Amino acid sequence: EIVMTQSPATLSVSPGERATLSCRASQSVSSNLAWYQQKPGQAPRLLIYGASSRATGVPARFSGSGSGTEFTLTISSLQSEDFAVYYCQQYNKWYSFGQGTKLEIK
Amino acid sequence: QVQLQESGPGLVKPSETLSLTCTVSGGSIRGLSYYWGWIRQPPGKGLELVGTIFHSGSTYYNPSLRSRVSISVDTSKNQVSLKLASVTAADTAMYYCARVEGRHDVFDVWGQGAKVTVSS
Numbered sequence: 001e002i003v004m005t006q007s008p009a010t011l012s013v014s015p016g017e018r019a020t021l022s023c024r025a026s027q028s029v030s031s032n033l034a035w036y037q038q039k040p041g042q043a044p045r046l047l048i049y050g051a052s053s054r055a056t057g058v059p060a061r062f063s064g065s066g067s068g069t070e071f072t073l074t075i076s077s078l079q080s081e082d083f084a085v086y087y088c089q090q091y092n093k094w095y096s097f098g099q100g101t102k103l104e105i106k
Numbered sequence: 107q108v109q110l111q112e113s114g115p116g117l118v119k120p121s122e123t124l125s126l127t128c129t130v131s132g133g134s135i136r137g138l139s140y141y142w143g144w145i146r147q148p149p150g151k152g153l154e155l156v157g158t159i160f161h162s163g164s165t166y167y168n169p170s171l172r173s174r175v176s177i178s179v180d181t182s183k184n185q186v187s188l189k190l191a192s193v194t195a196a197d198t199a200m201y202y203c204a205r206v207e208g209r210h211d212v213f214d215v216w217g218q219g220a221k222v223t224v225s226s
Contacts, residue, residue, distance in 0.1 A: 001169075034212045036153075043202055043216035044153065050210055087153055091211040094166070097153040 002026055002090050006098035012106040015078050021101045023071040023088035032092035035064055035073045038100075039084045047086075048073065075103075108133040110203045110217035118197075118224050124190040126220050128203030135184045136161045141206045142186045143213060144177060146199040154199075158206060159186060193224045 003026040013019045023033070031051040036044040046055045048064035051071060061076040075082055083105050088098040114126035128142070135142070144156040157167040159177045167175050176189040186203060201220050204213040 032211070034210075036213070043204075043219055044213070045216070046212055046214050049207075049212040049214075055212075055214065089153075089212070095155045095158075095211070097155070099152045 002029060002093055002096050004088055004090055004096050004098035006086075006088055006101045008101060009099070010102045010104060012104050013078055014106045015080060017078055017106075019075040019078055019082075019103055021073040021075075021086050021103070023066075023073070023098050025069045025071075025090055028068045029090040029092035031067050032090055033064075033066065033071050034089045034091065035062075036087045036089065037082075037084050038087065044087060078103075080105075108205060108215050110205065110215060112201060112203050112217045112220035114220055114222070116221055116223060118193055118222060119226050120194055120224055121192055124188070124193050124197060124201075124222055124224075126188045126201055126203075126222070128186040128188075128217060130184045130186070130205075135179060135186065136181055139208045141208060142177075142179065143204050143206050144186075144188045145202045145204055145213065146197075147202070147219075148196075148199045156188065156190070156201070195224050198222065198224045 005024045007022045033051045035048040038044040047058050052064045063074045065072050085100045085102050087100050109131045111129045118124045141160045143158040157177045159165045174191045178187050203217040205215040207214040
């Protein structure tokens with residue numbers, strides 16, 4: 001099983017600032033990495049796939065990078081609607097999710 | 107626009123079988139570019155894949171649940187079903203149905219979820 005580890009568990013950032021979320025895989029997943037956003041009481045929403053491709057309708061302030069075992073989700077200028085929990089997911093071998101990073105308002 | 111809607115009992119007794127149905131609207135469940143999955147989320151916790159199913163009926167289950175889980179499709183009703191046997195309190199969760207985009211194996215459309223509590 002590939003274990004996905006996200007850091008930090010909680011990230012406090014002010015609106016308008018940049019947020020950087022990390023995800024590490026226990027073994028290489030190539031670029032088979034996705035990011036999801038989940039707001040309270042809602043289902044997750046696909047943001048990024050293939051490590052760096054934005055899903056349909058996702059604003060350009062969201063960007064993904066990385067390959068192999070180290071990945072990053074960057075939100076360039078935080079809007080109020082971006083405060084949520086973010087999960088990474090590998091799909092290189094079966095599927096596994098990280099435990100999530102809660103992005104909260106500072 | 108494809109929409110998914112989960113339905114089923116919100117309360118299941120320990121040792122019984124959890125049964126949920128996902129109705130797909132706005133698109134065919136037989137689409138060759140997609141397949142279907144169930145993901146669950148215990149209260150206050152992260153996401154766990156339960157299993158996936160292709161339109162052909164071929165399935166893949168989470169190894170930790172494999173002995174208890176069954177996923178099937180009913181193409182005539184455009185539905186995907188989940189059964190989880192011998193449930194315990196640890197199976198209490200929100201259960202999501204999701205479409206898997208076949209080229210990239212990512213969950214690109216999600217249902218709103220069905221909350222299931224296991225309790226006597």
